[in-house]
Amino acid sequence: MLEDLQTPCLLLDESAVRQNIKGMADRFKQIGVPLRPHLKTAKSIDVARILEEHGADRWTVSTLKEAEYFSSHGLKDILYAVSVSPQKMERVMKLNRSGAQMSICLDSTEMANDLSTMTLDGPPPRVYLEVDVDGHRTGVKAGQQRAIDVARILANASNLEFAGVMAHGGGVSYSADSKQELEAAAEQERTHTLAVKGAILEAGLPCPHVSIGSTPTALFGTSFDGVSDVRAGVYVFQDVFQSNLGMCAMEDVAATVLTTVISHAPHLNRIVVDAGGLALSKDRSCATQSNDCGFGFVSDADGHMDPLIYVGGVSQEHGYITTRDGSPLPFELYPLGTQLRILPNHTCMTCAAYDGYHVINGEHEGAWWPRCNGW
Missing domain, CATH: 3.20.20.10 (Alanine racemase)
Known part of the structure; x- marks a missing residue:
């Protein structure tokens, strides 16, 4: 799906x-x-x-x-x-x-x-x-x-x-x-x-x-x-910030952004995805915490988180994934076209960019649930 x-x-x-x-x-x-x-x-x-x-x-x-x-x-x-x-x-x-x-x-x-x-x-x-x-x-x-x-x-x-x-x-x-x-x-x-x-x-x-x-x-x-x-x-x-506070576990974070690997930049030690600042928000609330997630932690499409990597930077429509400790990225694990999921800093701000939700893992899997945005 x-x-x-x-x-x-x-x-x-x-x-x-x-x-x-x-x-x-x-x-x-x-x-x-x-x-x-x-x-x-x-x-x-x-x-x-x-x-x-x-x-x-x-x-x-x-x-x-x-x-x-x-x-x-x-x-x-x-x-x-x-x-x-x-x-x-x-x-x-x-x-x-x-x-x-x-x-x-x-x-x-x-x-x-x-x-x-x-x-x-x-x-x-x-x-x-x-x-x-x-x-x-x-x-x-x-x-x-x-x-x-x-x-x-x-x-x-x-x-x-x-x-x-x-x-x-x-x-x-x-x-x-x-x-x-x-x-x-x-x-x-x-x-x-x-x-x-x-x-x-x-x-x-x-x-x-x-x-x-x-x-x-x-x-x-x-x-x-x-x-x-x-x-x-x-x-x-929930979101990464709340998890860092002890409110929940990372697996309790329910809203994630599905994104696609669109480029490799080995000379910069980064993978580029099509979710940037507009898709993830530029909320950096976790920067005040010891477990800083950058602009979001990263999991595979099935929800298995890779603790080594995170979204270290963004521009408007590009997200830049790299390693948290500066070690070389395993590019072979993330070929072009790979789908990843981003766990947000602040879910309220991230969700605000979208008209609705693609529902997974439940009785309504595959459904579209619309949102009410604006003022």
């Missing part, structure tokens, strides 16, 4: 996806806290259906196009987890008018005031105050008066429903290099978010929900007391 595919293209190992989803679902069923899977990694209703099979009934997205796509397929309880802006509100309200239950987030009094004075046609959207738990991205810090000010505006707005607080522990956890550091990052995410909830309650304001999550903090958190739901997404596919 693979030999008939035009390369580069995206493969999805269904058996690995199912195992990854089941593992996280079973963990949180035992913990007793609902998962709110983040669909930004897969962007696929076919993958979301597997999540539903394991009990998922609420969702996270990173674009309004995702929200529209998944809502059209019947997924209704959706949190748009990127700070909202006024010009996006009509799309949010259109979703609510069509039967979705949209949640949005923000972190400023300015945006809270803007939204509270808008005329919003439809059921009031739920609004979360975003908390910055690790200096990673957006959000208010615990102890800031701004948290109370924003919460008061939202709680008093007649056209909005104040949902509570949310956070993404994606800073400290993604730089951790031990189980203890990951556990500490997860607990920091939980306690900092709960501290903001506590301050809001002390101010005499409601704070119904606490939503936290990232794949590392979800897998390594030792307590989820006080948490309403947990958001995680990359665990569905």
Whole structure:
């Protein structure tokens, strides 16, 4: 089957996806806290259906196009987890008018005031105050008066429903290099978010929900007391970066790029493939880790990884495979026309280059599962 595919293209190992989803679902069923899977990694209703099979009934997205796509397929309880802006509100309200239950987030009094004075046609959207738990991205810090000010505006707005607080522990956890550091990052995410909830309650304001999550903090958190739901997404596919963190084994990486050897360059000690920077992405997150994969580790078409080689460089449409230790490449093992698979640094970024997945290793082997790309 693979030999008939035009390369580069995206493969999805269904058996690995199912195992990854089941593992996280079973963990949180035992913990007793609902998962709110983040669909930004897969962007696929076919993958979301597997999540539903394991009990998922609420969702996270990173674009309004995702929200529209998944809502059209019947997924209704959706949190748009990127700070909202006024010009996006009509799309949010259109979703609510069509039967979705949209949640949005923000972190400023300015945006809270803007939204509270808008005329919003439809059921009031739920609004979360975003908390910055690790200096990673957006959000208010615990102890800031701004948290109370924003919460008061939202709680008093007649056209909005104040949902509570949310956070993404994606800073400290993604730089951790031990189980203890990951556990500490997860607990920091939980306690900092709960501290903001506590301050809001002390101010005499409601704070119904606490939503936290990232794949590392979800897998390594030792307590989820006080948490309403947990958001995680990359665990569905995994990648080399997550494997290096200890989230999974390399064989759990479900999405890989199928590529073809198109040239040999013995004088440069490299094999050239037709998957370059656009096909693999130029995310080099693993460069911060001891097990650096360059632009991706390499396996044969059957998924057997060669630990000696990696994609050491890319240009737009060319990938340059060489040895990790500088030893001579065994060119005879990789004749022109050979198909290889590349395991990505960051699966979300790599998958974004493709319209869909060629499914392998599962009940739907040979199927095409489309993705929802764009904004």
